[in-house]
Amino acid sequence: EEKGVDIIVPESYYALIVSCMQFTRKPYVVEGDYLRRNDVDYLFSIGGDGTLLASVRLVAEVGIPVLGLNFGHLGFLTTVTPSDIQDFVDMFLQQQYTIETHSLMHVEVMQDGASNHSYVMNEVAIHRHNNSSMLYTNVYINDEILATYNGDGLIVATPTGSTGYSLSVGGPIIAPEAAVLTLTPIAPHSLSARPIVVDYNTTIEISVSSRSGNYLIAIDGRNESCDENTTITIRKANYRQLIIRRREHSFIQNLQEKLMWGADVRD
Numbered sequence: 131e132e133k134g135v136d137i138i139v140p141e142s143y144y145a146l147i148v149s150c151m152q153f154t155r156k157p158y159v160v161e162g163d164y165l166r167r168n169d170v171d172y173l174f175s176i177g178g179d180g181t182l183l184a185s186v187r188l189v190a191e192v193g194i195p196v197l198g199l200n201f202g203h204l205g206f207l208t209t210v211t212p213s214d215i216q217d218f219v220d221m222f223l224q225q226q227y228t229i230e231t232h233s234l235m236h237v238e239v240m241q242d243g244a245s246n247h248s249y250v251m252n253e254v255a256i257h258r259h260n261n262s263s264m265l266y267t268n269v270y271i272n273d274e275i276l277a278t279y280n281g282d283g284l285i286v287a288t289p290t291g292s293t294g295y296s297l298s299v300g301g302p303i304i305a306p307e308a309a310v311l312t313l314t315p316i317a318p319h320s321l322s323a324r325p326i327v328v329d330y331n332t333t334i335e336i337s338v339s340s341r342s343g344n345y346l347i348a349i350d351g352r353n354e355s356c357d358e359n360t361t362i363t364i365r366k367a368n369y370r371q372l373i374i375r376r377r378e379h380s381f382i383q384n385l386q387e388k389l390m391w392g393a394d395v396r397d
Contacts, residue, residue, distance in 0.1 A: 133223055138170055140188065170194050172374070178202015179294075183350045186251050186371050195229055195372035197222070206293055206388050209379050218376065228375045230306055232290045233330055234367035237349055241360040248349050249367050252291030255348040256338060256362070257283035257316060259355070263342040264319065270335040271328060281318040283345070286311060286334060286364055293389065301325045306381055311364075334364040 131137060137157040139147075147153040160169065173196045175185035182198040189196065198208025199215060210218050221227065235250040258265055267279040287296040289304035292312055297303060301314035302325060309330035315323045328334070337360070338345050344357050385391035 133219065135223070172197060174199060175208065176201060177208070178205060179207045180351055182207050182373075183251055187249070187350075190249050191369050193369070193372065195374050197227075197374040204388055206384060207290070207373065209375055209384065214376075221376070222374075226377055228377045230373045230375055232306055232371045232373055233288050233309065234369065234371055235286070235288060235311065235364050236367040238363045239347065239354070239356070239360060240363070241356060246354075248352075250291075250350050250364075251288060251371055252294055252350050253285050253287040253296060253348075254362070254364060255283065255285045255295055255316075256336065257346055257348070258340070259342060259344050259346055261342050263340040265345055266339045267315075268337045268339075269313065272333055273335075276313075276326070277323070279315040279318055279323055280320060281323070282316040284316060284336070285314045286336075287314065293385075296325075297389075302327065303385070330366050332365075336362040336364070 139157045139159050141159050141161050144157070144159045170189070171194070173185055173189055173194050175182040175196055175198045178200060179198070179202060181202065182196060185196055197210065198205070199210050199212070200208035201212060202208065205211070232251060235254065237248045237250050237254055239246045239248075256265070256267060264280055265283050267281075267284045269276045269279065269284065285296045285299065285301065287294070287301060288311060289306050289308045292301060292304040296312055296314045299314055299316050301312050304310060304312060304327070310327050311330060311332065311334070312325055312327050313334070314325040337358075338356070339358050344355060347354050347356050347362065386393075
């Protein structure tokens with residue numbers, strides 16, 4: 131407001147800051163979850179990487195760039211810290227920033243005749259319910275059987291998501307601009323089961339069976355229980371998400387600072 135910028139606040143967030151922070155000023159409040167393109171030039175996400183992923187869903191398909199202010203922990207996507215905010219606002223208003231284009235996946239979950247659609251920026255993770263039953267994850271690539279992974283599940287990740295859950299179970303790091311998807315098995319019961327990288331235009335179809343008859347699917351951290359009759363189809367989204375970064379902060383710098391990439395543990 132001091133810089134002459136009009137502030138628009140989603141209704142749910144405004145209710146939160148009023149109740150938690152005794153906020154008294156009344157900005158323009160938007161009802162509902164989605165923001166219209168003619169209302170907003172930029173969306174500021176205040177939290178961690180999980181908050182940024184939720185924020186991306188608010189502006190699905192409307193092309194609004196999102197900036198992450200990191201009030202979380204690791205902050206791989208949210209690179210502006212609280213101590214940086216004042217200086218960054220000045221740089222931002224002078225358009226001293228970089229806009230990255232991030233690939234998204236379109237995910238269709240078909241269960242009991244009902245179809246749910248989601249856009250995914252990080253990953254789709256299939257994993258066990260709260261039991262010890264092994265999952266048998268059948269994966270088809272462009273209608274051709276790739277493999278049946280026996281183990282704890284499977285992660286399908288975008289380049290953006292390659293540094294998250296996928297990385298922790300042995301998946302490769304992919305540069306954000308690469309037009310690919312990665313499939314990484316979780317705790318596979320086979321020495322031959324390894325991550326695979328496929329073209330971004332690939333259609334991936336997944337079905338799962340197990341002794342328990344059910345499993346969990348996590349779509350950018352949102353869990354949903356599924357049964358053996360569920361089919362999951364993953365393909366390229368029809369748009370890409372714009373993410374704002376500080377101009378001096380690159381993907382390589384992020385790897386070095388946040389994931390200690392290239393650090394010599396003997397030092």
